[in-house]
Amino acid sequence: MKVVIELHSVIARVLQIIRRSKDPLSKTDIAAESGLSLSAVNDHIERLISDKLIIISEIGNSSGGRKPRLYALNKDAGHVISIELGASSVQFAICDFDCNLKFSDRASIELGQGPDEVLEQIYRRISSLMEMNRISKTSIKGIGIGIPSPVEFISGLPISPPIMPGWDRYPIRDFWAKYFDCPCYVDNDVNIMALGEHAKGLNFEVDNLIYIKIGSGIGAGIISHGQLYRGSNGSAGDIGHIDVGSDVLCWCGNRGCLEAIAGGKALTAKAKELASSGHSSFLMETLKEKNDITLKDIRAAIQQPDPLSVELIRDSGATIGRVIASLVNFFNPSLISIGGSVSEFGDIFLASLRQGVYQRSLPLATRDLRINKSTLGRPAGLIGGAFMTISQLIVNSTDSDTDTVLERKQSHL
Amino acid sequence: MKVVIELHSVIARVLQIIRRSKDPLSKTDIAAESGLSLSAVNDHIERLISDKLIIISEIGNSSGGRKPRLYALNKDAGHVISIELGASSVQFAICDFDCNLKFSDRASIELGQGPDEVLEQIYRRISSLMEMNRISKTSIKGIGIGIPSPVEFISGLPISPPIMPGWDRYPIRDFWAKYFDCPCYVDNDVNIMALGEHAKGLNFEVDNLIYIKIGSGIGAGIISHGQLYRGSNGSAGDIGHIDVGSDVLCWCGNRGCLEAIAGGKALTAKAKELASSGHSSFLMETLKEKNDITLKDIRAAIQQPDPLSVELIRDSGATIGRVIASLVNFFNPSLISIGGSVSEFGDIFLASLRQGVYQRSLPLATRDLRINKSTLGRPAGLIGGAFMTISQLIVNSTDSDTDTVLERKQSHL
Structure with a gap:
């Protein structure tokens, strides 16, 4: 990881700057953003054009002299x-x-x-x-x-x-x-x-975010300093087994794990209980008809609305929200993005989750915090x-080509 | 934040590479680490030497030709x-x-x-x-x-x-x-x-760590991708008010906050209760004598050992450990470094804390995890x-000097 992030060559940085920009950039923009000299930027641009990795996308506005060329990623590079x-x-x-x-x-x-x-x-x-x-x-x-x-x-x-x-x-x-x-x-x-979500849903507009997938299990992806954070063993974001203080046994062997209480699998199991016990007549009918209850069925129950199904989803949102509150205190992100099939439960779910977060997070940590459904969705x-x-590809190709790149630069000196 | 981290100029990067290295570096080392050409490194080194920010620290070993000069930070720059x-x-x-x-x-x-x-x-x-x-x-x-x-x-x-x-x-x-x-x-x-701790206690040897200060309150500092992570509002690491599921009222208005249960202030308050109620005769004597109980007094009680004081510290360690377990699942650091006055309670405290972490963290997240007392201490x-x-200073001085640096480089081209 260290090698990839810290050692990638300067030309890769230039390409990443062009790629991460919403709009095409001039050489002056790139020099300002990279801290490189204009002549160094010139060399790199020449090379990237000849490799067909970027294109001249348009001619920009001039502030007097010649109109500058603007560069963008060549989306048809492969x-x-x-x-x-x-x-x-x-x-x-x-x-x-x-x-x-x-x-x-x-x-x-x-x-x-x-x-x-x-x-x-x-x-x-x-x-x-x-x-x-x-x-x-x-x-x-x-x-x-x-x-x-x-x-x-x-x-x-x-x-x-x-x-x-x-x-x-x-x-x-x-x-x-x-x-x-x-x-x-x-x-x-x-x-x-x-x-x-970070790159294409949000165009890199936030530097620190937690993406939370609530499907049959629960997991998170972390963007820190504008980069994906994988942790020391690649297990960062594994929040499904955080202790929420309950007696429910999880498949992992511990009790009270978040996903054993609030994940999709837990929800369908609880819905089946509500059906078998006859507490929810709507779910009971569903179970009788299909011999199973899926998340889709619970969604249909909420539409009715079946009050016990609504309560089920509210409890799940609140429980997940309380765990997110701890993460917000610790990580102070600017965005919590919620994805996965359970997020499709809509406003009832999201409102309970938000409530859980705001109740237990520090005011300063939530001052600018947004909690939204994933913009990209599925x-x-x-x-x-x-x-x-x-x-x-960018990091590795330029790494292996470093010699060529250096030679080129030296030949210009 | 973004500006500082992403836009600092190339010369600042060169200086940071030299500064973060345990041993002096040759120009070839610096070129490899920065991805810059040797001639660009040459320019930067010349500039940094003339600015007295680095020195030629020694002559390295040669692999045949002329022995290379090795460069290091000039610690006497100011x-x-x-x-x-x-x-x-x-x-x-x-x-x-x-x-x-x-x-x-x-x-x-x-x-x-x-x-x-x-x-x-x-x-x-x-x-x-x-x-x-x-x-x-x-x-x-x-x-x-x-x-x-x-x-x-x-x-x-x-x-x-x-x-x-x-x-x-x-x-x-x-x-x-x-x-x-x-x-x-x-x-x-x-x-x-x-x-x-990261820079001088550990010589940058880990990329992801959580430093936890347990004093009268409880807070954390986060190193992510080798850089300090401050969060979106500068409140990252504020873990003292994470919910640990108890009825104890915290000064923040919520109940069950970590520091209201396990921080130094909570410990002295509980010790005073044990003293006033007469449950611990040792603490009772201390209170009678000094009309107060400090963390130092609790430490003395543990030396006795006074079993109730030992239990107090064990409970605190276990509670903090359970919260750290959640953070370990989320953040997968390679090191948890424990500082602050409560960390001085020694092995009894640290053992209970570790136990709390290992009990509730995912096996993969703790595979290479170390939990240590801060190496630097106070x-x-x-x-x-x-x-x-x-x-x-490095980032900002080179930023404001960018023009000069660029001019110099161009004059070499």
């Missing part, structure tokens, strides 16, 4: 494949270099079939998506995968994944190297959602996977 | 004053550019007397320390102050300080500008302790104040 693995399904997309999802699809999977079988299925689906849309293999410059597991980012290995039996330390990168002649990067699923992960992949 | 304000006392020091405390002293203060009176007292004490040691005003290049309050770092203003009546938004920097012709920087006290704040000040 394609990347972005894959988001879930507990029971996979989403995948072919993206351009500006993280637009050009073609995408999804499929059901069974993680328990193990990595070889599952990845092979995904490869076949992606192959046909590419074929159908005439995307050549050579245009694919990188592959990014988000998985529901802690990940050692530097090696791309899943580490002790609780819901991916058979995947522990499986070399996912090597699998893709069999089929594609480009690098593959693996990250935690909530991390890439946070990245996507595609956050795929977009973030593409973003992460292209960031890594 | 002095900085570091001040750490506490609830009832102030520490201050005159430091060299390598953050060594050359001369230091402390004094009692009464924060409630208001900023004008208190700062005037401190100024007088520092003046006589300087006079006594023949430190000239012109050698003072910067002043750094840590205060027990959230701070808006960019302006140096205390924001809604709970234990500093009359200090809200007081312009501390302007006060010092009356007496010294150099910049002044203000930061939260626990932030500068974390900085000191001087962490003064050292960190000096470190913070010199970092800011």
